[in-house]
Amino acid sequence: MPNPTSPAGQAVQDLRIEEAARYALLRRLTPALRHHLIGALQPVGMLAAMLERRAQAAQPDMPGIQKKCADLGQLSREATASCVDLISWISPKTADSVSAEDGIKECLSVLETDLALRGFSTVNKSAGQTCTLARSAVRNVLTAALLALTDSVQSPHEVVLSAGTEGDLVVLSLTLTLKPREGEPMAIANHAYRAMEWDDVLALARSESVEVEYSALRVKLVCPPGPESE
Structure with a gap:
């Protein structure tokens, strides 16, 4: 283990302080990131539940269901992009x-x-x-x-x-x-x-x-x- 008073030891100490600060920041951001993740995924769940009810009808409106399935696909792609962006707050891209x-x-x-x-x-x-x-x-x-x-x-x-x-x-x-x-x-x-x-x-x-x-x-x-x- 490097001597704490040596340049190498000081570098290790600085890295630990930086990691502690980064952890504290992420802990503070977690509630907000969770809120945004839920907001991105909630419309997908709501539309999926509606499609399930329509599919279980005695005479399902298949053209309408097909249109909503296309909407569900679009919502899913948007939710995925939003979630990937939110996760990048935790693990950012390099040279961005x-x-x-x-x-x-x-x-x-x-x-x-x-x-x-x-x-x-x-x-x-x-x-x-x-x-x-x-x-x-x-x-x-x-x-x-x-x-x-x-x-x-x-x-x-x-x-x-x-x-x-x-x-x-x-x-x-x-x-x-x-x-x-x-x-x-x-x-x-x-x-x-x-x-x-x-x-x-x-x-x-x-x-x-x-x-x-x-x-x-x-x-x-x-x-x-x-x-x-x-």
């Missing part, structure tokens, strides 16, 4: 890029319900930002930062997400700003797992070569340009 706009949309599509239940509203100001970054940087670092930022406050806030470039480099800057909402503060719901901490965010950021600047109400992520997609 995404535009800033689409990456933030993906992040919010998974977390928006969780944030709303905890008293947060979201504003996405990344429309039209076509600069690309690694999809894994969005799904790991941005998602973890969004959770860490919202976990750190105890009253409803508005979360503003924006994206852009800095200087002449192909670098993406993501900024999350919490703005107090009008109205009485409300209690934030208990987390599905432990709260995300900034050490978790920094560990994940190191693995993605992302620079992180954060304060009590603001996070800035500077990401390298995305790799060429396979």
